[in-house]
Amino acid sequence: MGVMSGYKLTEVGVIPKDWSVKKLGEIGESLIGLTYRPVDVRQHGVLVLRSSNVQHNDLCFEGNVFVEVDVPQRIMVQNGDILVCVRNGSRELIGKCALLDDRANGMTFGAFMAVFRSSHGKLLNQLFQSGIIKRQINEHLGATINQITNKSLNSFYVPLPPTNFERSAIAETLSDVDSLLKSLDHLITKKRNLKQAAMQQLLTGQVRLPGFVGQWSRNELRCLVSTPITDGPHLTPKFYDTGVPFLSVNNLVDNRINLNDLRYISKEDDSIFAKKCKPKRGDVLLGKAASVGKVAIVESDLDFNIWSPIALVRTGNQMTPRFLYYQLLSADCINQIRLLTNSSSQGNIGMGDIKKIQVSYPAIEEQIAISNILADLDAELAKLEARREKTALLKQGMMQELLTGKTRLI
Template sequence: MELKPGYKRTDAGIIPSDWDAVPLGNIGDALIGLTYRPEDVRPHGTLVLRASNIQNDKLAFDDNVYVGVEVPEQIMVRPGDVLICVRNGSRNLIGKAALLDERCVGMTFGAFMAVHRGQDGRLVNYLFQSNILKRQINEHLGATINQITNRSLNAFCIPLPPTESERESIGTTLNDVDALLDGLDRLIAKKRDLKQATMQELLTGRNRLPGFSDEWTMKRLDQLAKIVMGQSPDSKYYNRVGDGVPLIQGNADIVGRRSVARVWTRKVSKPGQSGDILLTVRAPVGEVSIASEDCCLGRGVCALRAIGDQAFLFHALVFAEAVWRVLEQGSTFTAANSAQVAAFSVRVPRSETEQAAIAEVLSGLDAEIAALEARRDKTRLVKQAMMQELLTGRTRLVDAKGARV
């Protein structure tokens, strides 16, 4: 490929002529984490950052380990450090990183992690999220190596803008996109909480929609829907090339409460229809979704076709998932047979008009959540494209006067 004027080919890819391609070790130090023993773990003490403390390129504190040992000052983390997973049983986790902030003061990091410490932490963090370093990490790991040594980490080649102001501007621009993504995540969480609260009010009859006063009643599923129990065809008919119809066997074939084609079958033992409510009948029992297309129902699911309002029954069963979970807890209940599914009871309004009205409210909230999720997903794609442009110098940032930063 012919180079554009003003660009050069380097080990870090094609970059502007005034940029450098340098080893990561040239702009900071790679530090090895703390080695500790199981008996060093305490209920409280110094928090040891591990791979589980990085979720979606951000810090997370849902799964913490504390130790009661003296930690060298050098490996006490600082704001601006970049935490990197360098060894893990799961190869997909190697190389994931997060920028550390003020919340991490007083913490350290484990031996399966490394910290890059330098002046350009924000830029380095985005480089680890980009294909620039992901490609080099994948090439380094090869077929058998399952770790990144400090020597290898320092040797990774990165594109480096010539001025501190340009490096800071790139980091700030990408951070602004992250702030937008964080805002969307918070808004989605609020909408989900609102939907859960609305379900609690409307699907229990605690709060009634205007104009409805008829009684509610408990009904068995076989009174509310036609039930089709799944049955898996012989595996010799399975394939992964789209020959036949999708085989839906359980949660592995469900994403976002919609069925997804993963395995196909040329023989259909129990047909499912597009729009069917799908209910898992093997652990975890009671998970609810919708068939995205005609399919074959495997033995891990059953299909429900409502006698009344299909959308209401879907929402009522989503709300009832917690009941199935209670049944599973503390027992060996790992599957539901046709009799148990048929006998499962749901509280419903006698009026189908009220059922439809409730479903309309809840479906409206689902649509709002889906729109926000689609916007977030699009923003993530935009961020990836921006990283590819900005971190390689393909697009250069300018100030308010149009001058290059």
């Protein structure tokens, strides 16, 4: 298939004929970060930007490290620098970056980071987030060492529009989407904090909803179920390409049942396992091994079964499934589960311990009212998260179009 008229094939793919391809080293410089000793760390001093200070392609000032040493002026960061993670225990984090602004004044950066300094910072920041540079990073990573060197960084190819006007237009357009993503992140964080506060107040009885009075009760989980708490089979069945879905803790994602990456068992095995355990709508699932404390509620009539790392809790007439679901996500129950897990040599929580988890609860009517409020907050949070995901996908598409010149802004 030929190249479209007005375009050319280059090291970075097809771009407009009037665009050029440059190595990063030709349009800027990569700087190595500060090496310091543990004895140099202080409560105050020069803040050393590290990988943890880059989250979602933006600066994050949590878990900061300060040092008291003489830092060469050359590696004091500047407005417009691109901070890049170049070495990390996690391969996926190599290349994550942030464009530095006035918030970073007076700071430096650590030896596992690099700063790329160029007059094209805003555009290059977008290119660092794109597949154009990410592909080259993956090609340069060693088989065993998760690191890219300055030599590698300077050798990466990038496409450049011919005029500063077009470069700025592309950078500003994509930066506007970044701003929208940041505002959505802020709203999501705010909504999560609101939900956490509501859970703390409503699930402990600190705040009572209008119209509800009376004492709350507290009991062990084993006293609040209609059938004994159980788990899936403690053996490895034969798996098939189709059949009855067989869930493990990897299918409990963000406190919901996730049907991606499913295993399947035969109907015959399911019939055998069902004598001990067979989930149905309204059951609460709790991760007890590998990912202890993950929680989900069965909200459909899907025919499936569970493996031994998941416990199944079926509430009795003293408690609604939804209220138990939220209680298991509360600070009270999380702390109990953490203590019980820490006491296990294998880092799991046993069935006997699950049965002893203490749960506080009001009358059924108040449980329903509390659950409805928390479910509404969950729904609002899910809408914001879906909007953010859609916006992130939109940005990926825009980057593919704008950074390669497929769509021009002139």
